[in-house]
Amino acid sequence: MPVRAFQNESEFVRWLRRIVPARRGRLKLGIGDDAALIGVGRGQELILTTDLSIEGVHYLPTIHPPRSVGHRALARSLSDIAAMGGTPRFALISLAISRRTTRRWVEGFYAGLLDLAGRFGVAVIGGDTAIVPDRTVIDVIVCGEVPARRALLRSGARPGDHIFISGRLGLSALGLRLLRARRRPRRSAAPSPRLFAAAIRAHLYPEPQCALGSFLARRRLASAMIDVSDGLSTDLAHLCAASSVGAWIGEELLPKPQPADFGRAEQWDPTDLTLHGGEDYQLLFTVPRGRVRQVPREFQGMRLHWIGAIWVSKRVELLRPDGTHRRLEPGGWDHFRNPRD
């Protein structure tokens, strides 16, 4: 599918950085990180982020119930705040509703969104609304806070830092594939029932890692952080590019489902899902060598996995258990290349 304006998202962001006047004054961080950072005094900085959720692009009416659409639309922005180490406070919702939409859908959408907002202490304070003839477009804006000078950027990783990931990866991508295939958990031909349920849940109702992000920022444990929204391979590349470094990842260190979990079905490759599956909203962070011991093995019941390290080379490599290695190409989501219909 040709997109006439720009080849891909990176080209667009590079172009935007060139034409937008440089940051100044109280603006700490502009275009290119998970969110923008503004000094407001009182020892606090403000975080602003906005995320589009588009019918047929970010969600499919045949797969995602309205509650899930509302949950996921807000979760994307909460995860951006988590990735800066901040605490989300306020949200605005811009909703271009398709003329086809029923009141029931709008009610389900807001129920899912407000449920998640309530659990995270986020107040919905405004927005805009319009009716459109074709597809629904949602934009969720979240305003968060972080103690001054504690925000975690993508650009802070240094050679020698260890790389960590929270929780499990690839679950959401597996859930999407299961939902698309309309599979039910069956003996041996599909993933195990427990993995099945976890994958569907991870896809429809992902949990932003705000508590972990805030913990890492307050304790000054991490040197850089990003949330895994586009897939590990893609988001690690973003972090490395922002930090002007490279990295290696140990394939056997990756927190992936065991082959037995997948039954006999050959079409699910656990490594592929773990490396390239998006929308898990786990946190990928780097820790200076001297602080690695202070990183807990678990945080609120969720494992934190050491998966590799930053090095001087600009390359990003995947090390295999047999000692061979290959370049880890970004294989995740690019919003300019993969519109879904």
Add this chain to the structure above:
Amino acid sequence: MPVRAFQNESEFVRWLRRIVPARRGRLKLGIGDDAALIGVGRGQELILTTDLSIEGVHYLPTIHPPRSVGHRALARSLSDIAAMGGTPRFALISLAISRRTTRRWVEGFYAGLLDLAGRFGVAVIGGDTAIVPDRTVIDVIVCGEVPARRALLRSGARPGDHIFISGRLGLSALGLRLLRARRRPRRSAAPSPRLFAAAIRAHLYPEPQCALGSFLARRRLASAMIDVSDGLSTDLAHLCAASSVGAWIGEELLPKPQPADFGRAEQWDPTDLTLHGGEDYQLLFTVPRGRVRQVPREFQGMRLHWIGAIWVSKRVELLRPDGTHRRLEPGGWDHFRNPRD
């Protein structure tokens, strides 16, 4: 055109207010005003607003050049900040770009947007982008500031307050009609050349009234304020509803073009354009009787017109020069009733 979810925008906002948890803590003002207000200490409050601009709904590719689309998309949000008496500081741009869009269009869009941002000292600090198969949807988020307890709300009007409007109304609506009719300024059959140029300019490149809004807030001159985005009749109804009051407007007090300006063309009714034409982004504000004398006749070269007063009755009436009066029905823009194609 039937919209299945809600009858109109007011019904949607009422429903939203009911389901969204009530304001609390540092949140001063939530859904229903021009923008949301948040206390951040340091004697300042933060204003957050977001506005959609949708291809075929808020702008037409055949009429609006990309520079104008960028300008207007930002102007809508800047005007919301102006309507609270605030000063805009930062903007985020969410852009769902149609696959058909050319790079030239995107460049023109950002040129128009950044030009306006630069003139108002607004830094563009982030956003989100995606490609969509059909129409382009733009969401502009602006963060502004206002001294604590000085923000002007829609809800502050009291009986006896005088009603003022800045500049001229109906120019933008006239400009849109001229652009739609592809008229050129001709002798006698069309508006006068000066009015013609002013109308086209007012429509394509409206000027948000941030300096006036901030002046009125700092001097504590106004009791309530709203920007005229949907048309005087509609926005006055919004202000009156928020303040639980009514108002009368003197037809001969309205700042409308003289009949001579319109040449022989009968299709432009100056009163109709002035009462119901939207997108002028002038400020409509109320002033307590005791402070009326302190309102200057002009602000930075722009006339401030006294046009009526708030009264105890909940009715909104138009008083004619002959002493008769009629109910002033909201005749402007409703985003739920008038999708443009």
